[in-house]
Amino acid sequence: MTIEASRLPLTAEALEAPPLSIGKMAWLRFRRHKMAMIGAVTLILMFVYAFGGSLIYTEAYANRTETGNRLAAPSREHPFGTDVIGRDILARSIYGGQISLVIGVAAVAVMLLVGVTIGALSGYFGGLVDALLMRFTEAVITIPSLFLLLVMAKFFGGQIADIRLLGRSFSGSVVVIVLIIGFTSWTYLARIVRAEFLSLKEDDFILAARATGTPTWEIIFRHILPNTIAPIVVAATIGVAAAIISEAYVSFLGLGVQPPTATWGNMMSGAYNYIEAAPWLWFFPGLLILLTVLSINFVGDGLRDALDPRSRPM
Amino acid sequence: MGRYLVRRILQAIPLLFIISILLFVLVQNIGDPVAMMGGRNPTRSEDRERLRRQLGLDQPFHTQYIYWLIGNDWTKIDLDGDGIAETPGQRKGVVRGDFGTSLLKRGVPVTDLVFERIPNTLLLMIPAQIVIMFFGISIGIIAALRQYSLVDNIVTAFSFVGLSMPIFFIALASIYVFSVLFKQWGLPYLPVVGMFDPQVGRTPSQVAQHLILPVFSISFLSIASYNRYTRSAMLETLNQDYMRTAKAKGLRGRYVLFVHGFKNASLPIVTLIGLDLPLLLAGAVVTERIFAWPGMGRLFLDHLQRADGPVVMGIVILVAVAVIFFQILTDICYAALDPRIRLG
Numbered sequence: 286m287t288i289e290a291s292r293l294p295l296t297a298e299a300l301e302a303p304p305l306s307i308g309k310m311a312w313l314r315f316r317r318h319k320m321a322m323i324g325a326v327t328l329i330l331m332f333v334y335a336f337g338g339s340l341i342y343t344e345a346y347a348n349r350t351e352t353g354n355r356l357a358a359p360s361r362e363h364p365f366g367t368d369v370i371g372r373d374i375l376a377r378s379i380y381g382g383q384i385s386l387v388i389g390v391a392a393v394a395v396m397l398l399v400g401v402t403i404g405a406l407s408g409y410f411g412g413l414v415d416a417l418l419m420r421f422t423e424a425v426i427t428i429p430s431l432f433l434l435l436v437m438a439k440f441f442g443g444q445i446a447d448i449r450l451l452g453r454s455f456s457g458s459v460v461v462i463v464l465i466i467g468f469t470s471w472t473y474l475a476r477i478v479r480a481e482f483l484s485l486k487e488d489d490f491i492l493a494a495r496a497t498g499t500p501t502w503e504i505i506f507r508h509i510l511p512n513t514i515a516p517i518v519v520a521a522t523i524g525v526a527a528a529i530i531s532e533a534y535v536s537f538l539g540l541g542v543q544p545p546t547a548t549w550g551n552m553m554s555g556a557y558n559y560i561e562a563a564p565w566l567w568f569f570p571g572l573l574i575l576l577t578v579l580s581i582n583f584v585g586d587g588l589r590d591a592l593d594p595r596s597r598p599m
Numbered sequence: 600m601g602r603y604l605v606r607r608i609l610q611a612i613p614l615l616f617i618i619s620i621l622l623f624v625l626v627q628n629i630g631d632p633v634a635m636m637g638g639r640n641p642t643r644s645e646d647r648e649r650l651r652r653q654l655g656l657d658q659p660f661h662t663q664y665i666y667w668l669i670g671n672d673w674t675k676i677d678l679d680g681d682g683i684a685e686t687p688g689q690r691k692g693v694v695r696g697d698f699g700t701s702l703l704k705r706g707v708p709v710t711d712l713v714f715e716r717i718p719n720t721l722l723l724m725i726p727a728q729i730v731i732m733f734f735g736i737s738i739g740i741i742a743a744l745r746q747y748s749l750v751d752n753i754v755t756a757f758s759f760v761g762l763s764m765p766i767f768f769i770a771l772a773s774i775y776v777f778s779v780l781f782k783q784w785g786l787p788y789l790p791v792v793g794m795f796d797p798q799v800g801r802t803p804s805q806v807a808q809h810l811i812l813p814v815f816s817i818s819f820l821s822i823a824s825y826n827r828y829t830r831s832a833m834l835e836t837l838n839q840d841y842m843r844t845a846k847a848k849g850l851r852g853r854y855v856l857f858v859h860g861f862k863n864a865s866l867p868i869v870t871l872i873g874l875d876l877p878l879l880l881a882g883a884v885v886t887e888r889i890f891a892w893p894g895m896g897r898l899f900l901d902h903l904q905r906a907d908g909p910v911v912m913g914i915v916i917l918v919a920v921a922v923i924f925f926q927i928l929t930d931i932c933y934a935a936l937d938p939r940i941r942l943g
Contacts, residue, residue: 320759424617427922429881432915435903436622439629526763533765534885538900550765557771557889561779571768579763 314591321587324580331577335382344453347376348545356563366565369555378569381547384455385529386577388463388548392528393521395467400474401517405505407475408482419479426472434531437465438540456546462535466528474520481513515592522588526581533574549574604927611923618919619693622912623664630906632656632702652680654702667699667912668692698913703905709913712898717880719794720894723887724879726810727817731875734818735825736868740861742826743833754826761823770816770889777812792891813890817883821875828871832864839863865936873929877921881914 305313315321351371359366365374407418425433441464445457485491486509494504529549535541536550544551549570556567633650651657655666655676665671671688678686691697698709742754774791781788789812790796795805836842837860845855882896891897895914902910934940 420614420617423614424621427614427618427919428622428915429878429918429922431884432881432899432918435884435900436625436629436911436915439903439906440625442630530763530765534767537765537767537885538888540904553767553771557767557774560771560774564775564779567768567771571765571771575760575764575768579759582759582763 311588311591315587318587318590320583321590324583324587327576327580328584331382331573331580332386334573335379335386338376338379339383342373342376342379344380346373347380347547348372356559356566358563359565365569366563368552368563368566369559374552374565374569377547377552378549378573381549381552381570382573382577384459384542384546384548385532385550385574388459388466388532388542389525389529389581391463392466392470392532393524395463396471396474396524396528397517397521399467400471400520401478401510403471404475404478405482405510408479409486409501409505409509411483415479418475422472422475425469430469430531431534433469434465434535435538435540437468438462438535441465442540456543458541458543459546462532462541465535466531470524470527470531474517474524477516477520478513481516482509485509485512518592519585519589522581522585526578526585529574529578529581607927607930611927614923615916615919619668619912619916620664622915623667624660626908626912627660627663629903629908629911632906632908649680653678666690666692667909669694670697693916698916699909701902701907701910703902703907703910709909712910713895713913713917716882716893716895716898719892720882720887720896721879722794722806723810723813723892723894724817724882727814727821727883728875728879730814730818731821731825732872735822736829738822739826739829740833740856743830743837744856746834751830754830758823758827761820762827764820766816766820766883766885767889769819770812770886773812773815774889794892809890813883813886813892816889817886825868825871828867829864832867833860836860836864862936866933869929869932869936873925873932874922877918877925880921881918 349372351367353371354363354367355369355371357363357367357371363373363375365378368374368377403418403422407415407422438461441461442458445460447457448455448460491504491508494508499508532541532548533550533553536548537554539551539554542548542551552570553567556563559566633647633654633656648657655663655671658666666688667690670690670692672691674688675684676686676688677684690699696710698713701707701709701712704712738754742751745751777789778791779788790809791812794809795801799805842855842859845859846852850859880895882894882899884896884900886892887894887896888900899911899914
């Protein structure tokens with residue numbers, strides 16, 4: 286699905302106009318990627334669904350149990366049906382969506398922090414620092430990620446108290462899951478950043494920066510890092526999709542975010558016991574996960590073509 | 600070649616050392632195993648203390664790690680809590696193949712628990728891997744040969760869906776369609792729980808029927824990634840000059856496709872297979888849970904949830920060893936497939 290730069294409009298005006306900035310060029314290429322545009326629109330709709338939906342339903346309603354009306358089929362009153370203890374699935378999928386999306390973004394922030402730092406230090410300093418950090422990275426890669434994720438979920442589980450933010454109370458397990466997904470997913474990013482640093486640090490502009498006495502942290506963060514932004518943006522986008530899936534796995538297995546805080550993953554937890562009686566338990570949250578992750582993956586694909594055309598499309 | 604192997608194996612030792620320390624720190628804190636031992640009755644505090652002493656959980660971290668790694672039969676341990684170490688240790692340590700005993704099933708060696716599950720897990724994972732490799736690679740080649748055709752677009756769409764789906768969604772959906780709906784429609788439907796119907800017994804046909812849905816769920820997702828890799832690798836190869844040369848000198852189409860094309864495109868696929876094969880041993884945590892398949896994934900989950908450190912450690916270390924082994928094997932395959940790569 287690569288769209289080559291040569292297919293950009295080459296009219297007379299385009300040739301005479303001032304050169305496009307990198308951002309504009311990327312946007313031109315991104316816009317031509319049909320699936321990426323569809324993905325971007327779907328993704329915006331998902332955010333509207335999760336965050337706009339809270340204007341219609343209150344969180345208290347999403348967590349209200351109504352044991353007389355458990356496992357009710359979709360109806361006018363409960364469009365997505367009710368769950369095992371009579372909570373409204375539509376309202377829960379809205380609030381669960383907020384948590385799932387926030388976890389996806391926050392976990393990627395942790396991933397970026399760890400991955401970029403380790404990759405940058407390793408690539409820039411080389412030698413012993415590089416050897417130690419890369420052995421550590423290899424060790425994390427070698428442990429199958431779901432095993433590591435589950436062991437870490439048990440490790441941090443229950444150690445963080447519930448938090449109150451913006452007048453709402455969140456289970457501490459939300460923070461736990463953000464940290465563990467961040468701590469297990471950074472390895473790929475660290476390797477990309479390291480490879481970029483290895484080649485960029487030999488460039489002449491770095492030599493010039495060093496010759497003028499620029500402090501090391503400034504060379505790393507102001508001179509080299511901005512040049513590695515394209516693969517980082519692509520990895521971060523795909524990372525959000527992977528983080529939402531990881532959250533769903535851990536919560537599905539009951540080691541993730543704890544009820545009453547809903548996420549798309551923990552809404553499906555235990556649904557296999559009611560597969561015949563109540564298929565709406567797993568269908569709606571599952572569909573929402575699928576749509577969100579699918580659209581993020583399309584956006585990531587489009588961004589890869591737009592920002593980083595050298596890399597191989599998958 | 601020989602020197603290369605020796606070097607790789609020597610490099611693997613510090614790697615495993617780091618992994619085991621990392622995991623040991625994590626596993627030490629996954630919960631208090633003693634708290635669960637009393638069954639329904641809460642354990643008395645002196646019993647708890649005695650249990651911790653007997654299990655060696657009262658020792659400082661580094662002592663526990665050393666006992667786990669190289670055993671404690673070279674020293675004496677204090678079992679009765681009088682401060683004098685008089686009982687000779689029994690454990691041989693991981694380096695001599697002793698992974699300790701389970702805390703949950705008192706006294707059962709970890710290796711027994713693990714080796715009991717390996718056949719079940721492989722029974723599930725090997726057919727799945729064969730299905731994945733066959734369909735993933737062949738669909739990928741077809742998609743590459745007809746780039747941008749209708750077939751290619753449909754395959755691409757399915758692949759993106761497969762890559763974007765948590766496995767439990769396809770598992771639950773396939774159970775709903777092939778078991779619940781088929782039953783309602785009066786069609787022959789598939790079983791979903793366990794390895795066989797206890798009333799019929801463990802016959803090959805029973806196991807085969809119980810395999811269909813979990814194998815389908817596992818392979819649906821992985822076929823997506825295999826065919827994406829195969830497609831892009833094949834496309835790259837198909838555009839090479841030597842492909843045109845081979846056709847121009849009159850070689851048969853199929854020969855050109857497989858010997859000149861696929862062999863050269865197979866390196867990324869070999870990488871993918873090399874990453875996946877060791878994970879066959881790890882089983883499928885989520886799928887085994889949904890289909891109540893008694894494999895390694897469930898063993899891991901059950902014992903992790905009840906803070907059984909030795910079993911969790913044992914499983915993860917065994918899988919990590921397998922991962923490293925297959926990494927080395929993958930690199931050797933590289934050299935065999937591509938003579939430009941020299942190991943050394």
